[in-house]
Amino acid sequence: MFDLIIRNGTVVDGTGSARFKADVAIKGDSVVSVGKINGEAASEIDATGKVVTPGFIDLHTHSDNSFLIDPHADSKLTQGVTFELMGNCGMSYCAPLNENNIDGFKERTDKYDPNYQPGWSTMDGYLTALEEAGSTINVAAQVGHGTVRRAVMGMETNMPSPEQLDQMIGLFADSLDAGALGMSTGLWYSPGSYSLADEIIAVTQPAADRGKLYSSHIRSEADDLGGLFPAHAEAIEIGRRTGARIQISHVKAVGPKFWGRGYELIEGMERARTEGIDVAGDQYPYEWSSTGFSGAMFARWALVGGRQATLDRLADSDTRAQVRADVTYYINRNHSAEGCVVASFPPDQSLEGRNLQDIADEWGCEPEEAALRLYEQSEGNYVLHSMELKDIDAIAKWPLMAILRWLIVA
Numbered sequence: 235m236f237d238l239i240i241r242n243g244t245v246v247d248g249t250g251s252a253r254f255k256a257d258v259a260i261k262g263d264s265v266v267s268v269g270k271i272n273g274e275a276a277s278e279i280d281a282t283g284k285v286v287t288p289g290f291i292d293l294h295t296h297s298d299n300s301f302l303i304d305p306h307a308d309s310k311l312t313q314g315v316t317f318e319l320m321g322n323c324g325m326s327y328c329a330p331l332n333e334n335n336i337d338g339f340k341e342r343t344d345k346y347d348p349n350y351q352p353g354w355s356t357m358d359g360y361l362t363a364l365e366e367a368g369s370t371i372n373v374a375a376q377v378g379h380g381t382v383r384r385a386v387m388g389m390e391t392n393m394p395s396p397e398q399l400d401q402m403i404g405l406f407a408d409s410l411d412a413g414a415l416g417m418s419t420g421l422w423y424s425p426g427s428y429s430l431a432d433e434i435i436a437v438t439q440p441a442a443d444r445g446k447l448y449s450s451h452i453r454s455e456a457d458d459l460g461g462l463f464p465a466h467a468e469a470i471e472i473g474r475r476t477g478a479r480i481q482i483s484h485v486k487a488v489g490p491k492f493w494g495r496g497y498e499l500i501e502g503m504e505r506a507r508t509e510g511i512d513v514a515g516d517q518y519p520y521e522w523s524s525t526g527f528s529g530a531m532f533a534r535w536a537l538v539g540g541r542q543a544t545l546d547r548l549a550d551s552d553t554r555a556q557v558r559a560d561v562t563y564y565i566n567r568n569h570s571a572e573g574c575v576v577a578s579f580p581p582d583q584s585l586e587g588r589n590l591q592d593i594a595d596e597w598g599c600e601p602e603e604a605a606l607r608l609y610e611q612s613e614g615n616y617v618l619h620s621m622e623l624k625d626i627d628a629i630a631k632w633p634l635m636a637i638l639r640w641l642i643v644a
């Protein structure tokens with residue numbers, strides 16, 4: 235007697251072998267038989283015309299607080315996701331926490347539950363809280379460089395002093411020993427963008443020493459900052475120097491200069507692997523990317539010092555004009571203002587789903603001015619039409635590329 239039999243489905247077992255028709259029997263929490271099953275079960279599902287697979291692994295999420303607030307995770311379960319790796323892009327905004335970075339946690343959590351108070355400061359405490367909250371799916375945490383750097387140095391743009399670097403390394407080591415599965419960087423975002431490669435090598439060593447993962451939202455995915463290919467090479471170099479296992483996050487070729495060159499990213503990773511560097515990647519298979527208003531639109535200098543400092547710059551008309559000039563560049567580098575669509579804007583949800591050109595027309599201003607006014611009200615999210623299908627295909631075909639399905643992204 236089985237607990238459950240899923241009959242007549244087409245099984246895709248995740249090993250890479252060809253799909254086949256079979257019944258699947260489950261007892262307790264294990265698959266105990268696959269094939270033609272004659273036995274009986276407490277319940278049965280007829281999966282005729284449907285695919286039966288193991289649960290999907292989502293290697294790149296930002297759900298760090300989600301399971302504390304809603305452990306049922308219906309949005310993921312109904313998409314078939316049974317495992318999430320959180321804490322990506324340098325943002326483990328739930329831990330470690332102190333007075334320097336707690337606003338990152340509040341910003342992310344207030345929109346769901348303004349009364350939620352974290353009862354921990356360490357990764358250990360956070361993981362305990364996660365376990366106590368319970369979750370319908372398996373989750374694992376990573377410790378983020380941006381979060382740790384802010385905890386130690388606030389939003390300072392300089393290199394860490396030897397003491398600060400030691401403190402950061404200690405926070406990484408403690409978080410990994412507490413159970414984080416890896417560490418991540420977001421070198422395109424502030425404060426990750428303020429770091430040099432030397433700092434990243436130093437803070438990645440604890441993960442390398444423990445055989446854990448280094449996930450990186452690389453320094454550039456387009457023609458900003460150092461540019462896509464040097465940034466990609468930097469992630470591989472971190473693996474070469476430290477021995478860490480490298481996961482390049484959401485591999486993509488953004489912007490007209492790089493459209494059509496996605497396959498070169500795969501070639502670079504293959505060459506690194508023949509050299510013995512354990513590098514792999516993940517991808518969200520869409521032509522649209524998504525990120526915060528400031529991350530999408532603002533030059534890095536305009537973000538130094540955090541949100542209040544940026545708002546102060548916008549209050550000064552000369553500086554505002556300089557910020558606006560850079561915003562113009564960011565808007566126009568892909569598919570212009572029509573390709574910038576508001577995905578989330580808590581103060582006025584009626585703007586969600588509308589593009590920047592459309593909003594600017596209604597407000598009687600230029601799109602870049604609309605972008606500034608939106609940011610002045612709140613840090614929301616855009617989706618940006620920034621990629622091309624031929625690159626998405628070339629990247630998706632690589633066997634070591636994990637494909638992601640996201641509802642909430644960054």
Ligand SMILES: [Zn+2]
Nearest residue numbers: 323451483644
């Ligand atoms: Zn990212």
